[in-house]
Amino acid sequence: MTRDEIRDGLFRALTQVAPEADVSRIRPNVRLRDQLDIDSMDLLNFVIGVHKEFKIEIPEADYPRLVTLDGWIDYVAKMKAQPQM
Amino acid sequence: MNAGKLLQWRKHVGDKVQRGDIIADVETDKADIEVEVFSTGMIEKILIQPGEKVPVGTVMALIREEGKPFASEAPAVRIEVGVSTAPIPPAVPQRPSVPPPTIETGARRLHISPVARKLADELGIDPGTISGTGPGGRVTLEDVQRAAHTRGAKLAEAAPELDRAARMRQAIGAAMARSKREIPHYYLSTTIDMSQAMAWLADANLKRSVEDRLVYGVLLVKAVALALLQFPELNGLWVEGKAIAKPEIHVGVAISLRGGGLVAPALHNTDRQSLSELMKSFRDLVQRARAGSLRSSELTDPTITVTSLGEQGVEAVFGVIYPPQVALVGFGKIVERPCVSEGQIVARPTLTATLSGDHRVSDGHRGGRFLAAVEKLLQEPGQL
Numbered sequence: 503m504t505r506d507e508i509r510d511g512l513f514r515a516l517t518q519v520a521p522e523a524d525v526s527r528i529r530p531n532v533r534l535r536d537q538l539d540i541d542s543m544d545l546l547n548f549v550i551g552v553h554k555e556f557k558i559e560i561p562e563a564d565y566p567r568l569v570t571l572d573g574w575i576d577y578v579a580k581m582k583a584q585p586q587m
Numbered sequence: 588m589n590a591g592k593l594l595q596w597r598k599h600v601g602d603k604v605q606r607g608d609i610i611a612d613v614e615t616d617k618a619d620i621e622v623e624v625f626s627t628g629m630i631e632k633i634l635i636q637p638g639e640k641v642p643v644g645t646v647m648a649l650i651r652e653e654g655k656p657f658a659s660e661a662p663a664v665r666i667e668v669g670v671s672t673a674p675i676p677p678a679v680p681q682r683p684s685v686p687p688p689t690i691e692t693g694a695r696r697l698h699i700s701p702v703a704r705k706l707a708d709e710l711g712i713d714p715g716t717i718s719g720t721g722p723g724g725r726v727t728l729e730d731v732q733r734a735a736h737t738r739g740a741k742l743a744e745a746a747p748e749l750d751r752a753a754r755m756r757q758a759i760g761a762a763m764a765r766s767k768r769e770i771p772h773y774y775l776s777t778t779i780d781m782s783q784a785m786a787w788l789a790d791a792n793l794k795r796s797v798e799d800r801l802v803y804g805v806l807l808v809k810a811v812a813l814a815l816l817q818f819p820e821l822n823g824l825w826v827e828g829k830a831i832a833k834p835e836i837h838v839g840v841a842i843s844l845r846g847g848g849l850v851a852p853a854l855h856n857t858d859r860q861s862l863s864e865l866m867k868s869f870r871d872l873v874q875r876a877r878a879g880s881l882r883s884s885e886l887t888d889p890t891i892t893v894t895s896l897g898e899q900g901v902e903a904v905f906g907v908i909y910p911p912q913v914a915l916v917g918f919g920k921i922v923e924r925p926c927v928s929e930g931q932i933v934a935r936p937t938l939t940a941t942l943s944g945d946h947r948v949s950d951g952h953r954g955g956r957f958l959a960a961v962e963k964l965l966q967e968p969g970q971l
Contacts, residue, residue: 522845539845541898542802543873553797562792562800 508556508578512571515551519544530571556582591615592640593647602630604650609882611647616751616758618850619879620886628652635736642735644706699726707731755848763907770825770913771946774905777958779965781921781936787968803921804895805866807940809971811893811916812836812857814960820949821942821957822890824911830948839889839909840869842876850876851892851909852885862971897921903939913945914954916961 513525520538528537535541540548549560552574558581560568568574591613598610604624611622632649635641699707699714703726707714717734719726766772784806792800815822815836823832836858839851854860854868875881891912896904897920904917919939926935940961944954964971 520845541843542804543870546800546802547870547874550798560797562789 503579503582505575505579508575508582509571511555512552512574512578515548515555518551519548528571530575533569534571534574535569552578558582590640590642591620593635593637594619595637596633598630600630600633604628604630613883616754618755618844618876618881618886621880621882622647623883624650626650626652628655639736644732645736646732698723700728703728703731706735752847755844759848762909766907766910770908770910772908773944773946773951773954774941775944775951775954775958776903776905776939776941777955777962778924779938779940779962780926781938781965784965784968785921785936799863799866801862801866802869804918805862805869806965806968806971807895807918808838808840808854808857808869808893809860809862809865810961810964811891812838813964813971814957815891816858817960818949818953818957820953821914821944823913823948824890825913825945825947826911830913833890835890837888837890839892839912840872841892841894842873844877850881850886851889851894852876852881853888853890855885855888891916893918895919897938903941905941906943908943908945913948915943917941917943 516523516525516534516538520540523538528534535545538544545565549565549568552558553560556578558578560577560581564577568577592615594612594614596611598604598608604610605627606625608624609621610624610630613620613622628650630648631651633647634649635645635647641647698719698721700721704714706728707717707726712731712734714726714731717726717730718724720730721727781803784803788801788803788806795801819832820830822836823830825831835856837853837855838857839853841849841851843849852872854865854872857865860868872881872885889909889912892906892909892915894904894906894915895918897918900920902919902922904919906915906917908915917940919941921936921938923934924937925932926937927933928935940958942954942958944950
């Protein structure tokens, strides 16, 4: 899975949570919360969306690493590269 | 909210309806709402057409209840715009609380029923401008409703259309100004050690699938609901000069909307839902609030409001009570603070909880004990 494919999947999950978001304007290395005004409920819904989109488990302990778009892309790429249980 | 615009009917004349069915969609200043019915029967008559903007309280349709004959002598159930279980007092200074059944208007003596006069007062309509159709020209409830309907249509034509955000800000401003004018607020705060709650939550979420995970806000809401069982006077409304403690606990949760504004719909029977059920209800409510598909009962049923601004970096919230409610609980952000434990200074996650109370109903002594009960419940999160 390429980084572009992961980015597209993340954008699909994100627009489910924040339909009004202009994802083309998201800066990849800036906190998503600061750019999109999302709260913990939105974040949980986004995590659920990513889980469904990529069929990966996302432990709560990993949340602190998942704050920027680049962080999410790295994380999903790494999880997809691992053999799934 | 003081007016609503009917967007569409989902049911039509002759359709059977059951209690809880959604029969129409109405646009209000605060949100689009789904209008529910609270009886079972058949739609007998539609009185408002899509696109019409009418004041809250206007009868939209008549429902013939099951088992009752189609006959004019048996009144049908009325479905009103912005169905409200308790009237919110008008923003304008009120006329005498017990209005006389008749009033003098210049040379003629106006006959009006007390209930019609009350509705006219609530809607800000001068009864002298209404033509009465009752016996001897008496102004009836229907006459007031008709006048309100006409006035609403005229207002809708005359008033420049504000965008949703501006109308919502206007509605919030009116409600908060009324609250500050009429409710003698008192404010209390306490700092709660969240170590136990956060540790329990992390452990619980490890065992849950991603779709079943909890957010800490659910623990706070449940703790408030359970504490209210011990302090029922804080769970109620102030209506027509009297405190009414409500038997059901419907916590209204403040939800910010994208583009500005907020709503505080009810999590029904908050105290009786498990944390998992509450989380599911909460997620559903947030999504529907932001999508503009709340139900009328969710906007009118809250018996207390909980607001949390912790995620915005706020340390403590001293909120304005939403009338006719009599209390509001606020939560700030979780911050690590130095605490002394067994002679050692240790860092603990703490949170500031506040209570805005109505002095007509409770006082600082009871309010303080209520916050202490919330704190105690959060020290045993497994019992929530």
